[in-house]
Amino acid sequence: MTRAAHLADHLARAEADPxxxxxxxxxxxxxxxxxELDALAALADTLRRDAVGDQLTFVANRNLDTAVVRDPDHAAELVDEAWALGATEICVQGPLPPDVPARAPLDLVALITGRVPLHLHAFRPAEVADAAARLGLDARDFLVAARDAGLGSVPGTAARILDDGIRALLTDGTDIPAARWTELVTTAHEVGLRSTATMVYGHVETPAEQVAHLRALAAIQDRTxxxxEFIPMPLLPEALPPGLRRVADRGCGDPGAGREQCRVARTGGAPDARETRALYAVARLLLHGRIDHVQAAWPKLGPELTTAVLRGGADDAGGLLLDGAIDPAAGAEAGRQLTLPQVEALARELGRTPRQRTTLYGDAVPERQAVLRA
Structure with a gap:
């Protein structure tokens, strides 16, 4: 059987049993x-429509770095500004500063959620482990304390690829093990905190390792x-760790380049549009019936590819990433704000209805929608 025939057979079976x-x-x-890619994307788009309908969802949010724990008054200003701009979510992530009191993360949760009725989406798995250790607690007890203080959900970011060898290459050996990431996310779910699920792709991993990562996420979802939502994010060249960047610069023929690093050298560290479209579509298939929402990582994809993946399995536009004027650089993705008119124009292009959602995919209350549109 030819390669094309094999792909046609896989697509036919996927249509019946995604x-x-x-x-x-x-x-x-x-x-x-x-x-074949167009057919795969079309199948994924059909599954998207069956799962969530013809809506383009988005959330009005503001990113903050955990460094804001150093200055509670400034953090309060940023929260007030986000609320005034129409945000319904504050996202806080990043390594905790080493010089802050052990209770600083919990105090930040109380400060933010006690100030205005925003949803707080905060602390990646490694940050949960760090914050718990500083307080002499296990992760479960810290997550319960954070939940009781007002934490609404946790980012399932820093998943990268759930393979220890790959994680070591991507972070020069500083990442937590894949099993620990899984344990911490699972624990968050068990205490009632929802999370996102993510993948950073297009670097040293193979397609088989991408599938294994999706299987690992599916297994967690089956348990908890x-x-x-699932958010696939390409690794951009500027985010390559120094060791892999040197390999990419020198090329695959360098004596120090192994099998994995050769891919980085060929691609420059960034996946192409074909790979991105295929990955989004396969994720929609493999996660069908488990995770309804697939988010287009627009800050990393750019407008054209964002539209392409939204036509091939993705349904959510993610966060607007409101910067504000007080301190626009206070959070990740600063300067990459998505405006409401841009979302509405994208929805029209896709033939979908824009819907402002909450973090947990409910409808944003009319009063908050009115503030955003003012």
Whole structure:
């Protein structure tokens, strides 16, 4: 059987049983191109419509770095400004500063959620572990304390690829083990905190490792039901760790380049549009019936590719990332704000209805929608 015939067979079976294929079939679909890729994207778009309808959802949010714990008054100013701009969510992530009191993370939660009725989405798994250790607590007790102080959900970011060898390459050996990431996210779900699920792709991983990562997320969701959405994010060249950047600069022929690093050298560290479209589509298939929402990582994809993945499996535009005027650089993705007119124009182009959602995918209350539109 030819490669094209194999792909046609996988697509036919996926139409009947999207999440029931064997790993080898998903790996093959990740390599789809041309007409096969278009057919894969069309199938993923049909599944998207069946799962969530013809809406383009988005959330009005503001990112803050955990460094704001150093200055509670400034943090309060930023929260007040976000609220005035129409935000319904504050997202706080980043390594905790080493010189702050042990209770600083919990105090920040209380400050933010006690000030205005925003949803606080905060603390990646490694930051949960760090904050708990500073307080002499286990992770579960810290998460319970944070939940009781007002924490609404946790970012399932820094998942990268759930393979320890890859994680070590991407962070020069500083990342928490994949099993620890899984444990911490699962614990958050168990104490009633939902989370996102993520993948950073397009670096040293193989298609088989991408499928294994999706399987790992699916297994967590089967146990806990705690993931709200899946967000695939390409690794951009500027985010490569120094060791892999040197390999990319020198090329695959360098004596120090192993099999994995050769891919970085060929791509420059950034996946192409074909790979991105295939990954978003396969994620929609494999996670079908488990995670309804697939978010287009627009700050990393750019407008054209964002539109492409929203036509091939993705349904959510993510956060507007409101910067404000007081301190626009106080959070990640500063300067990459998405405006309400841009979301509405994108929805029209896609033939969908824009819907302002909450963090947990409910409808934003009319009063907050009115503030955002003012």
């Amino acid at each position: 999440d029931g294929l064997e790993d080898e079939a998903y790996v093959a679909l990740l390599g789809a191109d041309g007409e 039901g705690g993931f709200t």
